[in-house]
Structure formats: C-alpha cells, structure tokens
Amino acid sequence: MAAVRGAGAKLLDRRMESVLLLAVGAVAVRFGFADAALAYLKPSFQPILLIAGVVLVLLGGHGLLRGDDGGHEGHGHDDSPGVAWLLAVPLLVLLLIAPPALGSFAAGRQGPVATVSASGFVELPPAREGAVDLGMRDFVTRALQDPDRSLEGVPVRVVGFVVPDDSGDGYLLSRFTVACCAADATAYTARVVGDGDRTADTWVEITGRWEPADGSGGDAPVLVADRVTVVPTPEEPYEY
Amino acid sequence: MSELQVTDERRGAGRFVPELFVLALVAAVLLRPRVAGWFDSATLQTWSTVFVSITLQALPFLVLGVVVSGAVTAFVPSSLIARLLPDRPAIAVPSAGLAGAVFPGCECGSVPIAGRLTSLGAAPAAALAFMLSAPAINPVVMAATAVAFPGQPEMVLARFLASLAAAVVVGLLWARFGRGSWLRLPARPVTDGANRWDVFAGTARHDFLHAGGWLVVGAAAAAALQVLIPRSVITTVATNEWLAVLVLAGLAVLLALCSEADAFVAASLSQFSLTARLVFLVVGPAVDIKLIALQAGTFGRGFALRFAPLTFVVAVASALTFGWWLL
Numbered sequence A: 001m002a003a004v005r006g007a008g009a010k011l012l013d014r015r016m017e018s019v020l021l022l023a024v025g026a027v028a029v030r031f032g033f034a035d036a037a038l039a040y041l042k043p044s045f046q047p048i049l050l051i052a053g054v055v056l057v058l059l060g061g062h063g064l065l066r067g068d069d070g071g072h073e074g075h076g077h078d079d080s081p082g083v084a085w086l087l088a089v090p091l092l093v094l095l096l097i098a099p100p101a102l103g104s105f106a107a108g109r110q111g112p113v114a115t116v117s118a119s120g121f122v123e124l125p126p127a128r129e130g131a132v133d134l135g136m137r138d139f140v141t142r143a144l145q146d147p148d149r150s151l152e153g154v155p156v157r158v159v160g161f162v163v164p165d166d167s168g169d170g171y172l173l174s175r176f177t178v179a180c181c182a183a184d185a186t187a188y189t190a191r192v193v194g195d196g197d198r199t200a201d202t203w204v205e206i207t208g209r210w211e212p213a214d215g216s217g218g219d220a221p222v223l224v225a226d227r228v229t230v231v232p233t234p235e236e237p238y239e240y
Numbered sequence B: 001m002s003e004l005q006v007t008d009e010r011r012g013a014g015r016f017v018p019e020l021f022v023l024a025l026v027a028a029v030l031l032r033p034r035v036a037g038w039f040d041s042a043t044l045q046t047w048s049t050v051f052v053s054i055t056l057q058a059l060p061f062l063v064l065g066v067v068v069s070g071a072v073t074a075f076v077p078s079s080l081i082a083r084l085l086p087d088r089p090a091i092a093v094p095s096a097g098l099a100g101a102v103f104p105g106c107e108c109g110s111v112p113i114a115g116r117l118t119s120l121g122a123a124p125a126a127a128l129a130f131m132l133s134a135p136a137i138n139p140v141v142m143a144a145t146a147v148a149f150p151g152q153p154e155m156v157l158a159r160f161l162a163s164l165a166a167a168v169v170v171g172l173l174w175a176r177f178g179r180g181s182w183l184r185l186p187a188r189p190v191t192d193g194a195n196r197w198d199v200f201a202g203t204a205r206h207d208f209l210h211a212g213g214w215l216v217v218g219a220a221a222a223a224a225l226q227v228l229i230p231r232s233v234i235t236t237v238a239t240n241e242w243l244a245v246l247v248l249a250g251l252a253v254l255l256a257l258c259s260e261a262d263a264f265v266a267a268s269l270s271q272f273s274l275t276a277r278l279v280f281l282v283v284g285p286a287v288d289i290k291l292i293a294l295q296a297g298t299f300g301r302g303f304a305l306r307f308a309p310l311t312f313v314v315a316v317a318s319a320l321t322f323g324w325w326l327l
Helices: A002-011 A014-033 A035-039 A043-065 A071-079 A082-097 A104-109 A136-145 B002-011 B013-039 B042-075 B078-084 B089-102 B107-119 B124-137 B139-148 B153-177 B196-228 B241-255 B262-268 B274-286 B289-299 B301-326
Strands: A155-163 A171-177 A186-193 A203-211 A222-230
Touching: A014 A035, A014 A043, A014 A082, A014 B013, A014 B042, A014 B196, A035 A043, A043 B042, A043 B196, A082 B013, A082 B042, A082 B196, A104 A155, A104 A171, A104 A186, A104 B042, A136 A155, A136 A171, A136 A186, A136 A203, A155 A186, A155 A222, A186 A203, A186 B262, B013 B042, B042 B107, B042 B196, B089 B124, B089 B153, B107 B124, B107 B196, B107 B289, B124 B139, B124 B153, B124 B274, B139 B153, B139 B262, B153 B274, B153 B301, B196 B241, B196 B289, B241 B274, B241 B301, B262 B274, B274 B301, B289 B301
Parallel strands: A186 A222
Antiparallel strands: A155 A171, A155 A203, A171 A186, A203 A222
C-alpha cells in the first residue's frame, strides 16, 4: 500500500483532487434527476444522491478556487491518497458499460424465494378491465403463503421479465424487489404456462390465473396465461 | 521530501493530469456507442450493476460522514472533544457506544468520523465503539428492522442489545489490549490561524477521497462475490444450526449490505432460525468486506488485520448470547 500512496501522491495534486470530486459530484447530481438511476437505486434515494452530489461539487469547486499548489493551506495534501484514483472506476463503468437493471441472469442465480412470515394480507385491490393489477412480489407471496387463498379464481395482471427455463414447459416470469439498492435485490418468480417460449429479458404483461399447486410449497407458483403483451421496460424496473 | 517530489512532478508533464483525466472522461462518453458491444457478457453486466449500485448507495452516507468529520475538525475545539469523551475507557467506551444510537448514519460515514475523532485526541477505543454502534443501532436501522420483522419486536430489541454489547466489548478489549502503534491516525490538518471554512473543506475533501477510493475496492469485491455465490447454494445449508450461524455470519461479511437494508434480506432468509438471522444482522454492520477496506484505508492495514477478526468473533458471540436469551 505504501507504494500505491507514494506513486499516487505524485500524480494527485490539489487540482486533480478537485477535478475528481467535481466528476463524482457531477455524476451524482445527474443521477439525482435521471431515470437511469432507477436501475440501481429506489426512487426515494434520488434526492439524497442529488444533495450529496451538490456537496461534492462545492468541495471540488472550493479546492479549485483555492489554487492548485496548496500555498499556505496545502499542508495536509502531501499524504494525498493515491487510492482516490479508484473513484474513477465507477465513473468509467457508468460511462462505458452503463449497466442495465438486473435481469434474467441475476434472477436465475437466486434460489426460489423463501417464505416470509405470513402476517396477514390486505384485501385485493379492485379489478381493472376484468383483472386485478398485482406486483410480482404480491402475487408470489399470496400464492405461496396466504392461508385464505385470496388469489383463488381471481384473474390477475402482472408485469415482469422472462427468465428462460429448460426444466419444464413454459418460462419463468420474474421481477426484483429492492429495499435500498440493487445489491439487496430479491427476485420474485412465477412459472408461466400456456404461452410457449419467449426470449430472455423480454418484459411482458400477463393476464391470467393462479393455479394452486398440490402441496409442494416453496417452489415457484404457477400462472396460467390468458393474454400476454410484450411491454417496454418499465421506468421503475424494480418493486419496492 | 515528498513535498519536493510533488513540486517537481508538477512542473513536468504531471501538471496536465487533471486536463488529461477530463479528456479521458469525455472520450469515454463519445466512445460509448462504439464499444457498447464489448461489454455484453451477462456476468460482467450484473457485476457492474451491483458494483455501481453499492457505490451510488453508499455515496450520500459517505458524504454525510466526511461533512461531519470536517465540521468536527474545523468548528469543535479539541478540548471539548476530550471533555465529551473522557479518557477512562470504562466510562468513555459505553457512552460512545450509546452515542451511536442517535447518529443516523450508515457504516460508510461512521468510519471517517471515527478516524477524525481519534486524530483530534479522542481515545481510540471510544471512537471505535462509536464506529461500530452508530450504523448498527441508530433509529433508522431499528425502524427498518421493525418493518422487516412485523409482529416480532423481540428481534428489534435483540438486535439493539447485541450490537451495542458487541461495540462496547470490542472497545473495552481494544482499550485493554490494543497498542497505539497498530493504529495509523489520519493526518491532522493545521487548524491554527487557518480559515475555518478552508479547514472544513480541506478535511472533508481529504477524507472523502481516501474513504471513497477504499469504498470502491469494497464495492467491487462485494459485487464480485454476489455474482459468484448463488443464493440457492446458501439456502440449502440452513438445517444444521451451527452451520447456519457460520454461513450467515460469513454471508454478512461477503455481501456487504447497507445496514438499513440488511433486515429485509434477513427477513427473506426464513429457512434459517431467528438466532442465525440475528447473527447476520449484528455481524454485517460491524464487519464486512467494504468496511474492512474502508478501515484499512483510514487506520492502516495493520489495524484492519487485527480489528476485523476481533469484531467478527465478538459480534457472533454477542448475537448468539442475546439470540438464545431473547428469541
């Protein structure tokens, strides 16, 4: 690490520190507004990111205005951390790769969703055009855990992305629920029958019915599709 | 001597580094349409998504942390800190641990604050106790735990007590057995005669760059592990209680989740016993791969190598004790 700090100290003067802060701050400000941030974070997080970005831009701007060779105030900066260069990595990943929201690859790597303590389900929302709009998490947890079987015989409409499955007929339909950011995403997955195969990561809206399984709890619940529409990726790809 | 080198370097080509860096970023933006096809491996994209998510998520908390550390350095006299945090560890450590209960920060922010407190003269043991307790028992985390475990208030109480006890025990152990030489203190900015706002900005800037670089290391490692370890493998080992405890403790270290989110992940791991999940919640905010990186950056590698195993063992023991008692 000493080598890293030594080499870095030569290349990281006050101006460079300030430029790094400005760059990170600018990206944070931009993601404070952009829908693209929703591939990574939940929407309520954006204002906080925006404020953090403004603070970083102010700190960077202050550093630039205070001159580049430190002058009387440049005392601490002989130990300017070379490790700060690594802050450029997320910037480059964002600019070059611009990774999309988690999709079928990540969903396929998660096991079937664990049963959460069934602490009662609220009443189903009223139907719209003959079917009840449900989130994937709501559909999956009701199908697996609701002692009152509130989904029985109810036409439902869900939106998710396709996860191909070679073990059975049809495909899996999945959507992630996120608590803070995509790092804690949990996939809620159902098996779709009656629609043949579809390409991975296609977003579809499915109107159909839950088919109660015989006993074997824990696995993905079955959704019999009546009508399937391909839809664009939602602005908010995750459920919260 | 290094001051001299810096000056020499700046007279040469090195003086244009900031401009070159900005040019590289602009080039990246312009090149993106051409190189887009190079990065369409699903593994790389998933890693990138998780890596960027952890970084963006931690950023505001890190900024809050360095703003507090800068403000403490610039505007709070050292004598006041010494008075607020008494030298006697038997008093200082528990009060610093309890002080963590009111600081609404994530673990990323509390590391630079603890670093500043020690460089301003606070007893390291007390600063470390605060660093461990602030992200684990603050009101936001307690509320998130209550929401994630509805109808199980004993889980919230057990988490609070186990995390507080772990922070205090680690602090007391450090006070008793720790050596000053294991801890590399962050450089202390000059405060005499300098403009207080310059001190504030300079400290915040320095702490952000330092902690931010290490945060990137931790986020990259955590994202890699998330992409490499399938969750289905983990959930098949829940039947043996001891194995379950060890697996969830290790998982807390490897996944490096934000302390405000880990309760929701723990809630979904319902094949595991409540005690094993309490271990997950107590270990995670105290020691995980991103925190080890941050602490190595702030206090030095020698510190992190001793502190992380100590914290891990104490956190597991504390969680098991309170889990058996309360759950």
